[in-house]
Amino acid sequence: MKKEMPEMRKVEYGSQEYEEIMDLRNEYFRKPQGMDIRNEDNSIDEKSVMYGGYLDGKLMSCIFYLPKDVNTAQVKAVIVDEKYQGIGAGKYLMDFIEEKIKSEGFNHIILHGRTKVEGFYEKLGYKSYGEVDIYNTIPHIWMEKDI
Ligand SMILES: CC(C)(COP(=O)(O)OP(=O)(O)OC[C@H]1O[C@@H](n2cnc3c(N)ncnc32)[C@H](O)[C@@H]1OP(=O)(O)O)[C@@H](O)C(=O)NCCC(=O)NCCS
Secondary structure: OOOOOOEEEEEOOOOHHHHHHHHHHHHHHHHHHOOOHHHOOOHHHHHOEEEEEEEOOEEEEEEEEEEOOOOEEEEEEEEEOHHHOOOOHHHHHHHHHHHHHHHOOOOEEEEEEEHHHHHHHHHOOOEEEEEEEEEOOEEEEEEEEEO
């Protein structure tokens, strides 16, 4: 098992790299529910800042942020390929995106996380707020952190 961390590359909406990230999102967030992300309106991605994480040139993770207002950015599309989970890559992605968000002048992060990974975000300092809701059949919770 490789322990090195991915090379993070910014990805443009509509590019070949973006399509590979769509495949990754489909694999983890839609196919298990029998859904296809390409049947949805994904135009919000054009407003997002998107990164792929690559090992030996191969996509193994992704993470986005979406500016919400002058202070707040929403972290989205947090995925580490299961072959690389549990070795710190998820924390690496979150540290990376927090740094980017901070450098753009935001001071507050929100995310809509799956309740089954709430503990992952809690370890990184996120606090839950509001009620659990069902998004694409999966229980989710809103979380936030000041940076
Ligand atoms: C959630 C996810 C990004 C975590 O990535 P990862 O690379 O496995 O996480 P890391 O190895 O960086 O773990 C960092 C810490 O969080 C903990 N952690 C990881 N997953 C956790 C979980 N589901 N619940 C509680 N804690 C968790 C780890 O034990 C580790 O703790 P430590 O610092 O005390 O050792 C990854 O499991 C994933 O991509 N899952 C599938 C897609 C998904 O569900 N994404 C989130 C949608 S909201």
